[in-house]
Amino acid sequence: MAVSSLAVDRPILLITPQGVWQSTVTNGVPGPFVAMPYDVIVQGGIAPTPGPGSTPVPDTTDPVVTQVKSISNAELKDQKEATAVAAIVNSLAKMGLGGSNFKQALEMSAPIADTSLQAGGRINKWTKAVLAVTSDPTKIAAGLTAAFNVNSAALAAIHSSATDQTGAAVSEEALDFIAIIEIIKMIIALLKSLGIVPM
Numbered sequence: 001m002a003v004s005s006l007a008v009d010r011p012i013l014l015i016t017p018q019g020v021w022q023s024t025v026t027n028g029v030p031g032p033f034v035a036m037p038y039d040v041i042v043q044g045g046i047a048p049t050p051g052p053g054s055t056p057v058p059d060t061t062d063p064v065v066t067q068v069k070s071i072s073n074a075e076l077k078d079q080k081e082a083t084a085v086a087a088i089v090n091s092l093a094k095m096g097l098g099g100s101n102f103k104q105a106l107e108m109s110a111p112i113a114d115t116s117l118q119a120g121g122r123i124n125k126w127t128k129a130v131l132a133v134t135s136d137p138t139k140i141a142a143g144l145t146a147a148f149n150v151n152s153a154a155l156a157a158i159h160s161s162a163t164d165q166t167g168a169a170v171s172e173e174a175l176d177f178i179a180i181i182e183i184i185k186m187i188i189a190l191l192k193s194l195g196i197v198p199m
Helices: 063-075 079-094 099-116 122-131 137-148 152-163 172-193
Strands: 011-016 019-026 034-036
Touching: 011 099, 019 099, 063 122, 063 137, 079 099, 079 122, 079 137, 079 152, 079 172, 099 122, 099 172, 152 172
Parallel strands: none
Antiparallel strands: 011 019, 019 034
């Protein structure tokens, strides 16, 4: 899978084993992904794995959590970026993604978030470095929280707003994260269209 590295207000191409998708970024916010009639040759594949069950939050002394914390401190600019990637990780985990499916979804999500938040490649670098260490969303979230004291209530509010089907107003806790809520909505729609998560 590959995603083109393009500037703000230009298209993003998302290339997956299931096909090619394009989104046009306007004012830093990507539009919906549309399937494109391009042929793609993919070597290898990603085997589906069952979603994670309920797992305890790992101790911050866990060596994997410590590595994620170090990567997060080195690659991410501030708490805003950490909250954005933590919100994506949290939502993917709550959709039941684990193992290679979680990894694939996070790899798809990172360039979208990086472009939308104008992170200058930091979120892409963070994602690549973290996934080289672990694809366990619980440990990734714990490392982010340890690095930037990410607010768990904000993550819950972001996920709730991103998955709400009633058209309710965004909660007060999530108001500062409208852009990431829209990104997560788009990611969820894309994952559903690809069959990675159920419709």
